[in-house]
Amino acid sequence: DTVECNGTGPLKLNGKPLDEPYVFQGNTPCSVDEGGQFKVKVPKDKLWVMGDHRQASADSRYHQTDRNQGFVPVDNVIGRAFVIAWPPNRWSTLSVPDTFHQSGINAAASATAPAALGLVGAFPFVLWRRRRLSAERTDG
Incomplete structure (x- = not known):
């Protein structure tokens, strides 16, 4: 798979623009920094993982x-x-975004479901970090 960002977006997967309604309000799918x-x-x-809060990920x-x-x-x-x-005022459950049902990317998404899930960045950082720190303490 090829992932690309030009200008402020949209993010493209294999040349197909993605509709990403989960991107944090006020952020753009791509940022214009280096x-x-x-x-x-x-x-x-x-x-390839990207956070939903693109300008702060x-x-x-x-x-x-x-x-x-x-x-x-x-x-x-x-x-x-x-x-x-996190933050606590946004506690909610996540479903699989419609992004992965868009025309033209189904084959890529189904063949590489783990990559697609990573791509949306729906990986709660707080939970991951706690698990990682806990593992380091256990190993150490």
């Missing part, structure tokens, strides 16, 4: 110069996000 403009080919068994876009070039190994993903936990 990290926010990209076109990447996602390697097999990797994910330290997601894959801003880790392209890191060791993994912003990609997350599929094996590092524990499961699909199902709840918004």
Whole structure:
């Protein structure tokens, strides 16, 4: 799969613009800063993740110069996000967004469902961080 952002968006998956109603109100799907403009080919068994609060997310876009070039190994993903936990006034459950039922991306989404889930960035950071810190304490 190829993911790209030009200008303020929309975000494109394999050349198809995505309708992303879950992007935080007031944010644009793509940002015009250096990290926010990209076109990447996602390697097999990797994910490209983007937060819903695009102008305040330290997601894959801003880790392209890191060791993994912003990609997350599929094996590092524990499961699909199902709840918004932060901030507390936004607590709610998450369904699979209609983004993955859009014409032209169904085949890509069904063939790479884990990548698609990572792409939407519906991965509650607070829960992930707690789990990670808990594992480090247990291992340490």
